[in-house]
Structure formats: C-alpha cells, structure tokens
Amino acid sequence: MIPDVSVVLTARALHRRRLPVLRSRQVFLSLLLCSAMGSGLLRATGMDVPVPEWREGPVRYLLTKAEDKVYKRLTTGRERRLFIEQFWRRRDSEPGTLSNSFRNEFWSRVRRANGLFQDQPHEGWISDRGKIYVLLGPPNEIISDEVARSHRGIILWIYRSTWVEILGPNVVIAFAKDVTGAFRLSTSPTADADVFKGLAANTPSDLAGAEGVQMQLARQGIGIDPLLAAQGVASGMSELSMLADLGRLQQTEHLILNELVTAQALFGAVPVIASSAYYKADDGTTYTALNVFLRSKSLQFHSVGGVQLPDVAVYARLEDPVSGELRYSFEGDRDFVPAPDNATAGVNDYLVYQAGAGLKPGDYRARITVHDRVAAKTGTYTIDVSVPDFYSQKLVLSSVTLAERLTQRDQAPTGEKKKPYVFGHMEVIPKPGMAYAKDQDFAFYFQIYNAHKDAQTERPLLDISYQFLVKNDEGKYQPVGKPLELMGQVSAAQGTSFPLVDWPIGSYRLEVRASDRLSGQSAERSVDFLVR
Secondary structure, three states: OOOOOOOOOOOOOOOOOOOOOOOOOOOOOOOOOOOOOOOOOOOHHHOOOOOHHHHHOHHHHOOOHHHHHHHHHOOOHHHHHHHHHHHHHHHOOOOOOOOOHHHHHHHHHHHHHHHHOOOOOOOHHHOHHHHHHHHHOOOOEEEEEOOOOOEOOEEEEEEOOOOOOOOOOOEEEEEEEOOOOOEEEOOOHHHHOEOOOOOOOOOOHHHOHHHHHHHHHHHOOOOOOHHHHOOOOOOOOOHHHHHHHHHHHHHOHHHHHHHHHHOOOOOOOOOOEEEEEEEEOOOOOEEEEEEEEEEHHHOOEEEEOOEEEEOEEEEEEEEOOOOOOEEEEEOOOOOOEEOHHHHHOOOOOEEEEEEEEEEOOEEEEEEEEEEEOOOOEEEEEEEEEEEOOOOOOOOEEOOOEEEEEEEEOOOOOOOOOOOOOEEOOEEEEEOOOOEEOOOOEEEEEEEEEOOOOOOOOOOOOEEEEEEEEEEOOOOOEEEOOOOEEEEEEOOOEEEEEEEOOOOOOEEEEEEEEEEEOOOOOEEEEEEEEEEO
16 A cells, blocks of 8 residues: 555656656655645635634645644634634735735645546545645646556646746656555555556566566665656655655745745746836826836846846836827837846845826826746736826825835925926835835835925925724724825925834724815825834
C-alpha cells in the first residue's frame, strides 16, 4: 500500500517506452499531504464559516502550526471571525485593494478541484490531485496513461512555469493509481501503479532485464523509478533525500499560492495596477493623473553602469467607453514618468509611473499597456475614468489622493506644462492601493475649488474637518472620536501626514468636509483605507 505520507516527484523526463518524453531539467521536490480524512471535515462550500471545524477544511493546506494552535483555543464566533479575517489579510497579495485576490483565488481553486476530481468518496480538494491543484493551479500539460498492461494508471502534470522560485520551471508531478482506484502522489509511479504490486507473481515478460530489475528494486524502496532512471536521474537520489525538502515546503505552501496570485498566474505577463486622480486645470479642463503601479519583483532588471535597473515602457489610450473611438493617448516613451522613489524601491515594493493631461469632463476607458523590454513581457490593464467638471459656482473638492509620500517644495513649477507628481508647492507620490502598515505614515492630499476670496487678502477663508470612521463587525462604519477641525484655513491646497503606529488594525474611512465662510457653501469627499 502507498504510505499515508506521499511525496510529489518531479523528474527530468518520462519513460520512453510508455509515455512521451518531456525535456525538462532534473528537479525533485516534496509536498506533505494531510492523511487525516475524518468525516467531520468542514465542507468546502462552507468556506469561511467561523466554526471550530474551519481549520479542518481546505485552509488546513495554508494554516501554520502556530495559527492552528491559536485557532483551536478560540471559543466564540466573534473571535474566530476576527481570526479568519486576519488570516486572509496576512496573505493578501494585493493589500491595497478592496477585494482579497489571494482569498478569492484559493476558494475558486477549491471549487474547481471539487468538480474535477470525483474518483474518491470525498470532496475533490481532499485528494492528492486536489491539493496540488489548489496550491499550483491547473498544469500546462497533462500526460495520461491510464490503460496499460503493467500498471493501473499513471498521470503526469507538467508545469512549464509556476512563478514560484522554490519550484523553478518545467516541474513534473506524478500520480499513480492505487488498489482503491484513487490517484496518489508518488515518488515511484511505475511501482506504485503496478498491478502485481504486493502479489507473489512473476514479472511480466515485457519488464524483464534491467528495467524489470529496477522496478523490483523500486518496489522494495531501493533505487530510482525506471521512469526517472531512463532519463539519467542519479541512482543516489533516494526517496529519503527527496523528503529532505518536505519541512521547508510545508512552511511555504501559502507563499506558493501567494506568488501565483500576485503574478495573476499569467505566463509571460506583467501584472498591473492602475488608478486615477482629478484636479482643476487652468484652461477649463480637468487635469487627470493616471497612475500605474508595477511590483518590482514582477519585472526583470538589467545592469546599467553597474546598477540594476528595469527597462519599462508604459502607454495608455483613452477611448470612448461606448464607441471605442480614441479620445486621447499617452503613447510617447516619456509620457509616463517614473517616480523619484523608484530608484530605492525594494524587491517587494511597487514602482510608480504617472502621466497626466487636461481632459474634457466625461467618461473614458483607459487601456494601459506595460512592456518589460528586458524580459520581453507585456501586461495590460483597463480602468474606467470618469472625469469631473470643477468649473461651476459650487464649492467642490478634488480627489483625495492617498499618498506614499508628501514632500514640501520650495518653489511651485513654472510654465504652462504641469509636471507629474507636483501640485503647487507639494510633491505627491501616490500610494498603490489603500493599505498602510502600522510603521508607515498615513498621508493624503486634496484641493478645494471655487471658494470665495476675501476682497482685501485675496485668499479664501475655509473651515476643514476630518472625521475618521472604523468598520465594525457588522460591516458598518462608526465614528472614531470627534472630528479634527482646522478653522480659518487660507490655503485651498491641503496635505497632511501622521504616524499610524498606535492605530489598531482595521478598515477605515476618512470623511473630509470643507466649509467656505464667505459663501456659506460646503463640500464633502471621502476615501477608504486599511491599517495592517
């Protein structure tokens, strides 16, 4: 019988006599399979129900020992609900977005596994193929040899690229059908699927000679499976050495899925995030800033003067959302300007690119293309752009831009052409997404338009209030203390930052209200953000 703890075997190639040859490099890895198949498992359809059995469901593939220990001690539904939210939040590959892409992808794969693998009397995610599917997604190629004289069935999954550094490219995963008819992960698929395994029968004539000897040795746990030996895998690579990777991989399974989601599981593509912000221009248009964010680790760098730098081209076309007619384009190599902070970005940081232009108010569809010249990869992203009209008699606020960094400048830019990232005396580096770490400063910037000006000072007289709200367990926002009020402000441009070190982790909303003392008008705008 196949032991409870099975391993994934990735080999350089397949047996020439029975299965097509795959040219791939020799890679061995192991993944631990949970052997407990108790009847009390939480059904995958229950997803994230805060019950004690949650830890026994599909999330057991991701739970660390420490997390499992903590969850078992929880006694109330509220405690479990908070734990589950924090569990997924820690694994969110795009923390700046409202939707948790890691969580969504995980449960989507669980549902697909349940539909695909129904050869056992339990849900598909519990099976060996189900676990690999959940962790790595669908393979690029499947080689199936389920009807043969000498074995019950062998299936090989081939991943040309997994986006997971620990696995590398050209990974081959073998499944052998056991006596119950279930496909199991196997280090020795030829022996494990052998119809004569465990029987006192003679070796079939077509397995005589050296190959037959190798199979008999493999049945006894000695040497290498002939599927591997035929491709030159060293005989010294034993199952024990394959198991050496077991602990390391068990600790990094959630990182495997995280990298796949971060890269959007698109081979040869560059994952892109984009946003837009709107400000009043001087010529009757609305200055529209398009921000493009690229995770540093998704790009390939090259050496320029001894310094490792990316070579990225960003383009955008703004079209009519109905007819598709081109309305504006950023198709010059220098239209999108890299942020100054790109030069010091770390491997997990985002690189920021911004382009801007004065647009007529209305609806657009922005089609953004990013080309990584070094890796010869391209990514695309589409966002809807609704450009507001700031030219009216009413008091109105610009976008409230969440900032990665605000810097006071000595001089405002001169000339008619507006510079990216620069608004008056302030340099504003936009934030990718909406999530802040507790060791970061929360920063935001906005402008106030159409306020009346005092006849003598030629300046507005504004009262500004900031009300912070936090999302409670019921999903509703409730105020955090009293509003912060700044009275008698004479500047229509406002930028603020402060540390978050004492803020509890949670989902927040900032409501900004500006009141014009001279006209009696007021305007409001809000923005959501996260503290993690």
